[in-house]
Each structure stands twice: as C-alpha cells, then as structure tokens.
Amino acid sequence: GIQVEQSPPDLILQEGANSTLRCNFSDSVNNLQWFHQNPWGQLINLFYIPSGTKQNGRLSATTVATERYSLLYISSSQTTDSGVYFCAVDNTGTASKLTFGTGTRLQVTL
Amino acid sequence: SQTIHQWPATLVQPVGSPLSLECTVEGTSNPNLYWYRQAAGRGLQLLFYSVGIGQISSEVPQNLSASRPQDRQFILSSKKLLLSDSGFYLCAWRGGPGSPLHFGNGTRLTVT
Numbered sequence: 132g133i134q135v136e137q138s139p140p141d142l143i144l145q146e147g148a149n150s151t152l153r154c155n156f157s158d159s160v161n162n163l164q165w166f167h168q169n170p171w172g173q174l175i176n177l178f179y180i181p182s183g184t185k186q187n188g189r190l191s192a193t194t195v196a197t198e199r200y201s202l203l204y205i206s207s208s209q210t211t212d213s214g215v216y217f218c219a220v221d222n223t224g225t226a227s228k229l230t231f232g233t234g235t236r237l238q239v240t241l
Numbered sequence: 242s243q244t245i246h247q248w249p250a251t252l253v254q255p256v257g258s259p260l261s262l263e264c265t266v267e268g269t270s271n272p273n274l275y276w277y278r279q280a281a282g283r284g285l286q287l288l289f290y291s292v293g294i295g296q297i298s299s300e301v302p303q304n305l306s307a308s309r310p311q312d313r314q315f316i317l318s319s320k321k322l323l324l325s326d327s328g329f330y331l332c333a334w335r336g337g338p339g340s341p342l343h344f345g346n347g348t349r350l351t352v353t
Contacts, residue, residue: 164341172279172329172347179341215283219342228275228300229342231285 137232154218162221243268247345260319264332272334274315279329
C-alpha cells in the first residue's frame with residue numbers, strides 16, 4: 132500500500148513563530164487531507180488538497196502531486212495551534228480509504 | 242448541514258465483555274462510513290469501511306466486527322473484548338470520491 136511520511140515528528144515553537152510541516156507519499160493520490168487533532172482528541176479537517184494551494188486564515192497548504200509531497204504552513208502560531216497534525220492520502224478510487232501519516236506533534240509555548 | 246454523532250465518549254469494559262459502539266450521520270444520504278482506531282495517541286488505523294447498507298470491508302483481521310443496518314448508521318462490535326482492544330475509536334464519513342473525510346468525536350475505550 133501507499134506509504135506516508137511526515138516531518139518533523141515533533142516541533143516546539145514560541146507563540147508568534149511560523150512553521151512548515153511536510154508530508155511525503157510514495158504513490159500518486161486522488162485525495163489528500165490535512166487534519167489537526169486537538170488535545171481532546173477531536174480530529175478537525177483543515178484542508179482537502181489533492182493538488183494546488185489553499186489558504187484559510189493563518190494556515191495554508193500546498194500539494195505538488197507530481198513530486199509527491201504536501202506542505203502545511205502555520206503563520207503567527209498561537210497556543211491553540213498545539214496538537215498533532217496528520218496528513219492522510221488515498222489512491223484507492225471509489226472506496227476512498229485514507230492512509231494516515233504518523234503525524235507531527237506541535238507544541239506552541241508562550 | 243451534515244453532522245456525525247458517535248457514542249459513548251468514554252467506556253471502561255472488562256476483558257471478555259461484549260462491545261457495541263454506534264455512529265450515525267445526519268444530513269446526507271448514502272455516505273461512505275469508516276471506523277478507525279488510534280493507539281498511543283498517534284497514527285490512525287483503518288478497521289472497517291462501508292460504501293452502502295450491508296456492505297462491509299475489513300482492513301485488519303481482529304477481534305472486532307462492523308455492521309451497517311441502516312444507510313446512516315455504522316456499528317462496531319465485539320463478542321469478547323481483549324486488553325489489546327483498548328484505544329481511541331473514531332467513526333468517519335464522506336460523501337464519496339472527491340469529497341473530504343469528516344470525523345466524529347471518538348470513543349475512548351479502556352479494557353481492564
């Protein structure tokens with residue numbers, strides 16, 4: 132099956148700093164999503180981005196499908212950004228089965 | 242708008258007892274439905290998915306089973322729980338190819 136690698140595994144930032152999270156995948160995909168899991172375990176859908184660039188407030192994401200990677204940018208980080216960020220991809224067609232990376236654990240400190 | 246409900250939020254069960262976790266989706270029809278498990282706070286593993294009523298696909302051989310008795314209802318079950326079944330179980334849905342996946346709030350299961 133498809134392999135998904137995320138980096139870095141852990142990241143500590145001071146409030147106000149910017150960061151870039153990376154997701155590499157081993158095969159072509161027809162779906163890619165970024166999720167944020169908050170400290171209570173809720174998984175929040177950030178972006179549905181199989182290709183191209185999207186922005187939502189302080190967050191933006193870019194997927195370069197031909198080179199098999201995606202980047203999540205967090206600008207002016209806040210303590211509420213803390214949690215685990217997951218990249219998930221799918222290349223199985225109609226079944227739409229997402230394969231998750233192991234995540235990047237982000238801690239934003241004051 | 243579409244919403245997904247998953248219950249209970251937490252559950253403590255003894256080894257050997259049965260399990261039933263329920264998930265329902267509102268505001269859509271014929272969704273794709275999924276059960277994922279997360280252990281040790283990182284990495285989600287797909288357990289089951291369903292593209293229609295009565296259609297269940299299993300991804301990982303294990304002590305669990307799933308059923309879809311109604312279009313928007315997905316149930317995760319076990320006849321006898323093992324210690325290794327402890328974890329965070331998440332139900333999810335999507336409208337089909339080309340649409341994003343949305344998760345419920347999860348059930349934290351502890352088998353003692």
